[in-house]
Amino acid sequence: xxxxxxxxxxxxxxxxxxxxxxxxxxxxxxxxxxxWVRQAPGQGLEWMGIIKPSGGDTTYAQKFQGRVTMxxxxxxxxxxxxxxxLRSDDTAxxxxxxxxxxxxxxxxxxxxxxxxLVTVS
Amino acid sequence: xxxxxxxxxxxxxxxxxxxxxxxxxxxxxxxxxxxxxxxPGKAPNLLxxxxxxxxxxxxxxxxxxxxxxxxxxxxSNLQPDDFATYYCQQYHNYPCSFGQGTKLEIK
Numbered sequence: 001x002x003x004x005x006x007x008x009x010x011x012x013x014x015x016x017x018x019x020x021x022x023x024x025x026x027x028x029x030x031x032x033x034x035x036w037v038r039q040a041p042g043q044g045l046e047w048m049g050i051i052k053p054s055g056g057d058t059t060y061a062q063k064f065q066g067r068v069t070m071x072x073x074x075x076x077x078x079x080x081x082x083x084x085x086l087r088s089d090d091t092a093x094x095x096x097x098x099x100x101x102x103x104x105x106x107x108x109x110x111x112x113x114x115x116x117l118v119t120v121s
Numbered sequence: 122x123x124x125x126x127x128x129x130x131x132x133x134x135x136x137x138x139x140x141x142x143x144x145x146x147x148x149x150x151x152x153x154x155x156x157x158x159x160x161p162g163k164a165p166n167l168l169x170x171x172x173x174x175x176x177x178x179x180x181x182x183x184x185x186x187x188x189x190x191x192x193x194x195x196x197s198n199l200q201p202d203d204f205a206t207y208y209c210q211q212y213h214n215y216p217c218s219f220g221q222g223t224k225l226e227i228k
Binding site for chain 1: 155164170210212216217218220221
């Protein structure tokens, strides 16, 4: 069955970087795109960006441009999200999510990782 | 960027009730809208995609409708497991965006 398994919780100091992993199993890794979405405590969902595992192409939300880097390792079917220059308001649960894709583009999120809590303090 | 506005922010209802949540887009998104349910400490779960298509395995008491800028999620015959927070999401174009959420509480 399809699973996205994320790395464990992290505690970082302001100004540091964090790298969260998302390992995909149960499907062909390069045929679906992966998005990253975060959720601050008690808040809603915020889109961060997308990576296309086949070629590694990325698109980032303007808010995170220059601070976020999404990469992938096709040999292990894993995508990574690195966020730098961390601030206290980056404290959130970070989710990876798979999207349905066809020749016309990408669509809804059908599978989500379990989430990774990143605390900046 | 497309803004998504949900109403109400909080909704109180009883088991067996029928409830409706509304989501409005700041510009037309055709039918490129999904609804998700989220329970505390868990990732969101897909309920509805393309405005009205029911995801496999989701109970038929959930239904979605709308197109353009106005959409609704209806839950009929509320069950105890349905009390959660619901989010709409547009995927018409970048950046994809979510509504602020509707918390469905037990009356």
